[in-house]
Amino acid sequence: MVEQANEFPFQANEVIPNHIAIIMDGNGRWAQRKFLPRVAGHKEGMNTVKKITKHASRLGVKVLTLYAFSTENWKRPTDEVSFLMQLPVDFFDTFVPDLIKENVKVNVMGFVDQLPVHTKKAVEKAIEDTKNNTGMILNFALNYGSRSEMLEATKLIAKKVQENQLTVDEITEETYSEALMTHTLGKYQDPDLLIRTSGEERISNFLLWQIAYSEFYFTQILWPDFDESVLEMAIGVYQSRHRRFGGL
Template identity: 75%
Template sequence: MINFFKKKKQKENKIASRPFDEMDEVPSHIAIIMDGNGRWAQKKFLPRIAGHKEGMNTVKKITRRSSQIGVNVLTLYAFSTENWRRPDPEVNFLMQLPVDFFDTFVPELIKENIKVQVIGFTDQLPLHTKKAVTKAIEDTKNNTGMILNFALNYGSRSEMLEATKKIAKLVKDNTLKLEEIDEAIFESQLMTASLGDNQEVDYLIRTSGEERISNFLLWQNAYSEFYFTKELWPDFNEQSLENAIAVYQKRHRRFGGL
């Protein structure tokens, strides 16, 4: 009897520790809340901006690996509508990051057939940030591989309010009837509409140990799987991503059914 339970336990542990399998299902749309840059820097007695700079290198690593394993959309929460409340020097640095990132990484994105898209209220960004974003989108618009989708000056509640206003205007202008409004109509007015069949998130990852979604893709995450890790974003690497996807591959998504 003891041997039976021992063998059963060993079998369960083996299943639980099953590694990432490239031949198994990979999430079509992965969304990541890249948290912990500041804490990573503080642990090393460095200024917070050093953590953001290192986090940019992590973005490059995770983008490459995601594309290699067949992810269709990688959405990264780069700057929220609430992040403007941070100290001016940090905000200014964060607004410069897209400039530096795209300046060094776009040639590789073109080579790897990765397409850049951005969601958020980009009209409110500083001019130099807006120019860098617009250029990256233009330079990669013909790429047909994975979409690297940045949420920049993004907030999901504001996104849904704007979508509601657009639909209300369509009804007011007699372009749309009230009874015609359904989920598909609502989704067509969201910032993620251009993602088409990949609009809904399959897997939400958040680093740093915090377990909340912080106003990020509230509609799109309705049936996504969640994964929280204590790793700080600058420490999150290709192996970390594979470990996360290995957990996803063990789950059974039911979407409210059996």
Template identity: 65%
Template sequence: MPLKIPFMNRKLPKYEKHQDIEIEKVPNHIAIIMDGNGRWAKEKNLPRIAGHKEGMDVVKKVVRHASDLGVQVLTLYAFSTENWKRPKKEVDFLMKLPVDFLQTYLPELIEKNVRVQTIGTKDLLPKHTQQAVDEAIYRTKHNTGMVLNFALNYGSRHEIVEVTKQLAGQVKEGELDPEDITEDLFEEHLYTSHLHEPDLLIRTSGEQRLSNFLLWQLAYAEFWFTDVYWPSFNEDTLEEAIRNYQNRKRRYGGV
């Protein structure tokens, strides 16, 4: 079974702004569906790509702040398997964003001890996108701080189907007995097998659905939805979500 990345000891933030946040109760793993870039741009009479560009800048702020607050894993839904349906010009721009982001921000990620990882079918991405991602993964692989996990060309149904195919193939070859298939075994084959499951899901822009994101992994996560478009999301919004999370009691089916 793959070893899950151990949680590091939290360090108290260096500034007093977060006194109302219980540092020891900050979610270990936060997953975010970054939604609303296009609508943000439309309201400002800007092209959709302007919203995506602004959204990339917000990613930088949120990554910094999440790391400072002691979040262990931050998973960002950057590009779904369904996003290929968008206009080619927009898709091409989206495929350049990881390149621009990582080229300009990688030195700071290294300095902040952040480790870059991805989930999804990476080999279907353009070569320049793959190269930028691979370089970031390689140059941060020894970092021991927060894991910045990009979901790129990711679709949860596809992930689950692929795991099912792998297990079915093992059964067909006589390597696995159907009775030995358990939840733990299934999880070992997921993209996130080395990560702890998300504690908190955040979705921006007012939509309240999962959109094929981490369907298995979010089974016991707390959900927090906001009307704020992703380009308007900031450190204060993140803290609001965390405070809301800290006021909930997670029972996992118990009492």
């Protein structure tokens, strides 16, 4: 359900979601509507990431997870994939100084070892450069797919059982969560609010375990047009909801 812009106004003094996850969708359509190549949409989307990161941090969000590249995105045209693999290099090269000023820490989850060397190096350098920051965690899902993540977690747990480090009865929700890529986020690993832009209303293999009790917000706005006011709009809708977690 896509809710009206002014239906639930943002309240700065109300609860702010600790963890916001965003499926950044619509870069290609934004470019096509402006008769530009698709890569122009991805470039503009990178500027949106910068704006939203700063604003989320200043609002008091603890973790901002952005779905940057999925394990399925390798199926896209080679030129577009190459551009997308260069984006983290350009992004971190220009934005890390701002992240340090904002006290934002970079985290990346996904199958990073499968990335091109230049992309992997840029990611590792950004993590290293911001490792001492104590504010919001900017968590990129890069070469990430939730089903693959859960398969790897299952294999990890099975190996521990096989090696007598864990019994079957000791496998709990907590055990499983600790085996997932989000375990480094600690108590904030499950998103409070999931946002998807561009009007699509599907999850696209993103954080399937972690969003069991997340609130969803879908907007028609394309990612390059997503700004601070739209983020506050989504949070306003979140603030209007009563999260019951299966209770009353």
